[in-house]
Amino acid sequence: MGKVIVITSGKGGVGKTTSTANIGTALALLGKTVVIIDADVGLRNLDVVMGLESRVVFTSMDVIEKKCDLEKALVKDRRVEDLMLLAASQRNRKDDIKPEQMQDICERLKVEYDFVLIDSPAGIEQGFHNAAAGAEEAIIITTPDVSAIRDADRIIGLLQNQDINPISLILNRLSPTLVKKGNMISKNDVLDILNIDLLGIVPEDEGVIASTNRGVPLVHNDGSPGAEAYMRIARRMTGQRVPIPEMREDNFFSNILNWFSRK
Amino acid sequence: MENAVVKLRGYKDGLHLIIRPKVSLIDIQNAIKELISGMNQPLSGTSVHIDMSTSPLTSDDLRNLETHLSDNYNLVVSGFNVLDENDESPILAAPAAHSIPQGLPADNQQDYGHAQIVRQTIRSGQTTSCLTGSVIIYGDVNPGGEVIASGDVIVLGALRGNAHAGAHGKLTSVIMAMELVPLQLQIGSYVNRPPLGQKPRGYPEIARVGAEDIIIVEEFIKF
Numbered sequence: 001m002g003k004v005i006v007i008t009s010g011k012g013g014v015g016k017t018t019s020t021a022n023i024g025t026a027l028a029l030l031g032k033t034v035v036i037i038d039a040d041v042g043l044r045n046l047d048v049v050m051g052l053e054s055r056v057v058f059t060s061m062d063v064i065e066k067k068c069d070l071e072k073a074l075v076k077d078r079r080v081e082d083l084m085l086l087a088a089s090q091r092n093r094k095d096d097i098k099p100e101q102m103q104d105i106c107e108r109l110k111v112e113y114d115f116v117l118i119d120s121p122a123g124i125e126q127g128f129h130n131a132a133a134g135a136e137e138a139i140i141i142t143t144p145d146v147s148a149i150r151d152a153d154r155i156i157g158l159l160q161n162q163d164i165n166p167i168s169l170i171l172n173r174l175s176p177t178l179v180k181k182g183n184m185i186s187k188n189d190v191l192d193i194l195n196i197d198l199l200g201i202v203p204e205d206e207g208v209i210a211s212t213n214r215g216v217p218l219v220h221n222d223g224s225p226g227a228e229a230y231m232r233i234a235r236r237m238t239g240q241r242v243p244i245p246e247m248r249e250d251n252f253f254s255n256i257l258n259w260f261s262r263k
Numbered sequence: 264m265e266n267a268v269v270k271l272r273g274y275k276d277g278l279h280l281i282i283r284p285k286v287s288l289i290d291i292q293n294a295i296k297e298l299i300s301g302m303n304q305p306l307s308g309t310s311v312h313i314d315m316s317t318s319p320l321t322s323d324d325l326r327n328l329e330t331h332l333s334d335n336y337n338l339v340v341s342g343f344n345v346l347d348e349n350d351e352s353p354i355l356a357a358p359a360a361h362s363i364p365q366g367l368p369a370d371n372q373q374d375y376g377h378a379q380i381v382r383q384t385i386r387s388g389q390t391t392s393c394l395t396g397s398v399i400i401y402g403d404v405n406p407g408g409e410v411i412a413s414g415d416v417i418v419l420g421a422l423r424g425n426a427h428a429g430a431h432g433k434l435t436s437v438i439m440a441m442e443l444v445p446l447q448l449q450i451g452s453y454v455n456r457p458p459l460g461q462k463p464r465g466y467p468e469i470a471r472v473g474a475e476d477i478i479i480v481e482e483f484i485k486f
Binding site for chain 2: 153156157193
């Protein structure tokens with residue numbers, strides 16, 4: 001029996017879809033069987049980020065309307081074994097799906113897969129409720145800015161009311177240089193307010209943009225700081241004890257030191 | 264002894280001569296004479312504090328009392344604690360160890376209805392309200408969260424959101440938090456907010472309606 005985990009944030013643009021794609025891929029690279037579900041009906045993105053856009057034939061809407069079997073609607077990943085995508089319908093709207101229907105899909109998938117990851121749409125309306133309906137656990141994505149933290153706090157409250165537990169946090173796009181300068185909210189300040197377990201920190205990484213545009217999740221790009229962070233997160237999700245590294249300041253000297261140590 | 268005109272008590276900061284209100288100077292002097300003559304140890308040379316209410320003694324009377332004490336008993340008066348007659352809580356004005364062994368002052372143990380205890384953090388978008396009494400929160404109140412009480416608001420954590428005490432207009436209500444960095448405070452119909460970018464101070468604070476009808480915030484040491 002697998003785990004159904006919703007990946008959500010409240011605020012848009014903090015990296016829900018990117019994180020879902022990368023965590024899903026990383027878990028599959030670790031040998032787990034994974035389905036990622038795009039719950040953003042009407043504004044689907046996950047297939048694009050995964051580079052699977054052209055392979056989507058059926059969507060979750062077709063499964064709900066019984067136009068095809070659930071197994072048939074799953075799109076196999078191009079690169080990794082045991083990674084499946086259930087795409088969202090682009091023609092429909094978020095309230096065309098009911099929470100019970102989403103719940104049913106999750107129940108059926110978790111029997112056969114180790115992890116079912118649900119990419120939630122932004123907001124706290126019907127789309128979010130559908131995404132959270134079938135989930136037992138949640139991962140909150142936030143960036144270190146006040147508006148994202150405020151929305152994350154709101155979402156945590158809503159999830160706790162639905163008895164979703166545990167709820168863990170990924171702090172995305174943290175820039176150590178800016179924290180040092182005092183221009184960015186630090187890890188401890190975020191944890192102080194949100195008061196939930198930290199699953200991982202993903203540093204600001206320009207590689208994300210390139211990998212998103214190419215449709216290749218960052219974790220395939222070995223050695224980049226973002227990829228390593230997502231791999232560590234996936235390891236923690238499989239039960240391994242991987243410490244969260246303290247981030248070094250990215251300056252001239254540390255760059256030189258890194259350059260020497262790499263040789 | 265409880266209704267004696269004068270009482271002598273020892274506190275951390277020395278001896279206190281407590282004088283019952285509404286007694287004339289002659290009565291006080293007689294009572295002091297009686298008190299000191301009945302004591303085993305000589306008090307000569309020690310200093311005493313005098314706790315008394317204002318009326319009916321004038322400042323002349325106080326000066327007379329001081330000279331009377333030093334002339335007749337060689338007592339040095341080290342200070343006067345003059346309490347307002349209407350102040351029903353002399354405990355507040357007296358030193359820390361001061362404990363008059365009677366019940367609590369009536370005003371400090373009024374029945375505020377019942378208190379509601381919340382064992383969780385109030386997050387953004389969540390509201391807790393108790394319109395029949397006070398609210399006590401075992402957690403934080405995050406920005407965007409709101410606590411409303413007709414009595415006091417007590418947060419045993421950080422108050423970062425909004426709090427409204429005395430929602431039915433009771434202006435003696437207070438807001439207290441271990442870390443008071445709210446977006447907005449409201450007591451009765453008075454609203455206040457801290458200066459922009461205020462950092463936590465690291466000690467508990469209490470907010471109440473001050474003398475000029477504004478909400479004042481100060482370090483919470485004791486009520």
